[in-house]
Amino acid sequence: MRALTVNRAYAAFRRTAAAQLRHPQSALGTVLVAFFLILALFGRQLAPHPNPNDQSHDARVAPTLDLGALQLGEHPFGTDRLGRDVYSRVILGAGSIFRIAGLGTLISVMLGSALGLFMGYQGGWVDEVIGRVIDALLAIPALLLALVLIGIIRNLDFAAGSWQAALADNVILLVISVLYIPVVARVARSTTLDIKTREFVEAAEIRGESQFYIIFREILPSVIPSLVVEASLRFSYAIFLVASLGFLGFGARPPSPDWGLMVNENRGGFYQLTPWALEFPALAIAVLVIAVNLMSDGIRRAVQKGA
Amino acid sequence: MLHFLRRRFLFFFFTYLISSLTIFFLLRILPGDPARVIAGGREATEEQIAEIREELGLNASLPAQYLSWARDFLRGEWGDTIAFRGAVNRDLIIERSINSARLALVALLLSVPLSLALGVIAGLFENKLPDILISLLTLSVVSLPEFVTGLFLINIVALRWGRSELAQSLGWWFPSSSAVRANASFAEMLPSLWLPAFAATLVMLAYISRLTRAGVIEELKRDYVRTAALKGIAWRTVIWRHVLRNALLPTITVIAISISWLVSGLVVIEYVFGFPGLGSLLIAAIERRDLLLVQAIAMVTVTVILFANLSADVAYALLNPRVELG
Numbered sequence: 001m002r003a004l005t006v007n008r009a010y011a012a013f014r015r016t017a018a019a020q021l022r023h024p025q026s027a028l029g030t031v032l033v034a035f036f037l038i039l040a041l042f043g044r045q046l047a048p049h050p051n052p053n054d055q056s057h058d059a060r061v062a063p064t065l066d067l068g069a070l071q072l073g074e075h076p077f078g079t080d081r082l083g084r085d086v087y088s089r090v091i092l093g094a095g096s097i098f099r100i101a102g103l104g105t106l107i108s109v110m111l112g113s114a115l116g117l118f119m120g121y122q123g124g125w126v127d128e129v130i131g132r133v134i135d136a137l138l139a140i141p142a143l144l145l146a147l148v149l150i151g152i153i154r155n156l157d158f159a160a161g162s163w164q165a166a167l168a169d170n171v172i173l174l175v176i177s178v179l180y181i182p183v184v185a186r187v188a189r190s191t192t193l194d195i196k197t198r199e200f201v202e203a204a205e206i207r208g209e210s211q212f213y214i215i216f217r218e219i220l221p222s223v224i225p226s227l228v229v230e231a232s233l234r235f236s237y238a239i240f241l242v243a244s245l246g247f248l249g250f251g252a253r254p255p256s257p258d259w260g261l262m263v264n265e266n267r268g269g270f271y272q273l274t275p276w277a278l279e280f281p282a283l284a285i286a287v288l289v290i291a292v293n294l295m296s297d298g299i300r301r302a303v304q305k306g307a
Numbered sequence: 308m309l310h311f312l313r314r315r316f317l318f319f320f321f322t323y324l325i326s327s328l329t330i331f332f333l334l335r336i337l338p339g340d341p342a343r344v345i346a347g348g349r350e351a352t353e354e355q356i357a358e359i360r361e362e363l364g365l366n367a368s369l370p371a372q373y374l375s376w377a378r379d380f381l382r383g384e385w386g387d388t389i390a391f392r393g394a395v396n397r398d399l400i401i402e403r404s405i406n407s408a409r410l411a412l413v414a415l416l417l418s419v420p421l422s423l424a425l426g427v428i429a430g431l432f433e434n435k436l437p438d439i440l441i442s443l444l445t446l447s448v449v450s451l452p453e454f455v456t457g458l459f460l461i462n463i464v465a466l467r468w469g470r471s472e473l474a475q476s477l478g479w480w481f482p483s484s485s486a487v488r489a490n491a492s493f494a495e496m497l498p499s500l501w502l503p504a505f506a507a508t509l510v511m512l513a514y515i516s517r518l519t520r521a522g523v524i525e526e527l528k529r530d531y532v533r534t535a536a537l538k539g540i541a542w543r544t545v546i547w548r549h550v551l552r553n554a555l556l557p558t559i560t561v562i563a564i565s566i567s568w569l570v571s572g573l574v575v576i577e578y579v580f581g582f583p584g585l586g587s588l589l590i591a592a593i594e595r596r597d598l599l600l601v602q603a604i605a606m607v608t609v610t611v612i613l614f615a616n617l618s619a620d621v622a623y624a625l626l627n628p629r630v631e632l633g
Binding site for chain 1: 321322324325326329330446447450451452453454455458459462567568570571572574575579590593601602605609612613616
C-alpha cells in the first residue's frame with residue numbers, strides 16, 4: 001500500500017517535471033523560483049554583508065554591477081542613503097518573504113484541506129452551514145480583511161513572552177491562514193464530493209473502516225493533485241500579499257531587509273537620490289511574482305493533463 | 308426566476324450578516340479590553356476608557372451590543388473620529404468615498420473598453436500572433452503588485468518621460484503625485500486621476516481581456532456560428548450580430564467583480580499616489596489606531612461590494628433567460 005503510494009507520487013512528480021519542460025515558460029518560472037529559494041536558504045552565506053544593517057562609509061554609491069564585463073564590483077546594486085549594501089539586503093530579503101508566504105501557505109493548505117475533506121465527506125447540514133459561512137467570508141476582499149485584522153491586533157498589548165505576543169509578532173502568518181483556509185477548504189470539499197462516490201470509498205465503508213481512515217487514507221490521496229495546484233496558486237497570492245503589506249508598512253518593521261519595506265523606504269524624494277535602492281527590490285518582487293505564477297501555471301497544466 | 312431572486316436575496320442578507328458579525332466581533336473576541344484598544348492602548352487614561360465603555364455600551368450583553376452597533380451603522384451614526392480632530396466619521400467617509408468612486412469611474416472607463424477590445428481581438432485570432440502578443444502583454448502586467456506598477460508610472464512615466472523635451476513640446480504631462488485637496492471638485496481632480504486610474508487599468512486589463520477571449524473562443528465553436536456561416540451570412544455580420552452579443556454577456560459580471568476588486572485594489576494605488584480616497588483613509592485610520600473609523604470603513608466597503616455583486620447577478624439573470632440558477 002505504502003509502496004504503491006510512493007510509486008504513484010514519483011510518477012506524478014515525473015509527469016509534472018516532464019510537462020514543465022515541454023513549456024519553456026513554466027520551466028523558466030520553476031528555475032527562477034529555485035534560484036530565489038537558494039537565496040532564501042543560503043542568503044547569509046551568499047550575501048557579501050551577512051548583516052543587512054552593516055553601514056559602509058560610502059552612502060548613495062551607484063551600482064557597480066557591470067553586466068557587460070560580468071563583474072559585480074564592491075556594491076553591485078549600490079548603497080542606500082544610510083550606506084547599506086542594497087545587493088546584500090535584496091539577497092537577505094528573500095528569506096523573510098519565502099518563510100512567511102511558504103509557512104502561511106503550508107498552514108492554510110493543511111488546515112483548509114482537513115476542513116474541506118471533513119465537510120465534503122460529512123455532507124448534510126454541517127457542510128451546508130460551514131459552506132455558506134465560507135462563501136460569505138470570501139465576499140470580503142482579502143486585503144481589507146488583512147488590514148483590519150492587522151490594525152486591530154497591532155493595537156493590543158500583551159505581556160512580553162506570552163503566546164499572544166508571539167501571535168501578534170507573526171500577525172501576517174495568521175492573516176494568510178485566516179484568508180486562505182476557506183479558499184482551500186472550498187477546493188478540497190468539491191473534489192471530495194466527487195471522490196466519495198467512487199467504489200473504493202464504498203468498499204472501505206462496507207469494511208467498516210473509521211471515518212478518520214476513510215478521509216485520510218482513502219480520499220486524501222486522490223484529492224492531493226488538486227490541492228497541489230491550489231497550494232501553488234495560494235503561494236503566489238501569498239507572496240503578492242506579503243510584498244504589498246510590507247510596502248504599506250504593515251509587514252516587517254524597519255530596519256528589516258524586507259523587499260516591500262525597502263521599496264517604501266526609498267520612494268518619494270529619496271528616489272531622486274538613490275533610484276537603485278528602490279528599483280532592485282522592486283525588480284526582485286516583480287521577477288519572483290512572475291516566476292511563481294509561471295510555475296503554478298505549469299503545475300496546473302501538468303495535473304490537469306494527468307487527471 | 309422568482310426562486311432564483313429569492314435565493315439570491317437570502318444569500319445577500321446572510322453574507323451581510325456574516326461580514327458584519329466578523330467586523331464587529333474582531334474587536335470583541337480578541338484578547339484585551341476593546342475600550343482600552345479604542346482609547347489608544349497603553350497611553351489611555353482610566354477616564355477615557357470608562358467614557359468609551361459607556362459610549363459603546365460595552366456593559367451590555369454581546370448580542371445587545373451587536374444589535375445596537377448594527378442599528379447605529381444603518382442609521383448612519385458612525386461615531387466621532389479620534390484620528391482626525393473635529394471630524395465625524397460619516398462626513399469623512401462620505402467625502403473620501405466620493406473621491407474613490409471618481410477614481411474607480413475613470414479606471415473603469417479606461418479599462419473596460421480597452422480590455423474588451425483586446426480580449427475580442429485575442430479571441431478572434433486564437434493562438435495566432437495578435438493573441439500571443441496580447442497574452443504576453445497582459446500576463447506580464449497582471450502579475451505585478453499594484454505598488455510596483457504604480458511606482459513605475461510615477462517614476463518613469465510622470466518624472467522621467469514627462470520631463471523629456473519631446474513630452475514637454477507635446478504638452479503631455481502627468482502630475483507625479485495625486486495628493487489633491489480632499490474636497491476638490493471633479494474637474495479640479497481630473498488631471499491627477501489619470502495616472503492612478505491607468506495603474507488600476509493595467510491590473511484589471513489581463514483579467515477582463517482573458518475572460519472576454521475565452522468567451523469569444525467558446526462562442527465561435529458553437530453550431531449556430533457554423534450554420535450562419537454556411538448559410539452565407541457575411542462573416543463580419545456573424546461576428547457582430549451573434550458572436551459578440553453572446554460572448555460579451557458575462558462582461559456584466561466581470562465589471563461587478565472589477566468593482567469589488569477596485570475597492571480593495573485602490574487601497575494600494577491610492578496610497579502610492581497619495582490620493583485622498585477611502586483606501587488611504589483606511590491606512591491612515593489603522594496607523595493612527597482609530598478603530599471605530601476602521602470598523603466603519605470596513606462596513607461601508609463590504610456594503611458596496613455586496614451590492615455590486617447582487618446587482619450583477621440579478622442583471623445577468625434578467626438579461627440571459629437561459630441562466631438557470633437554482
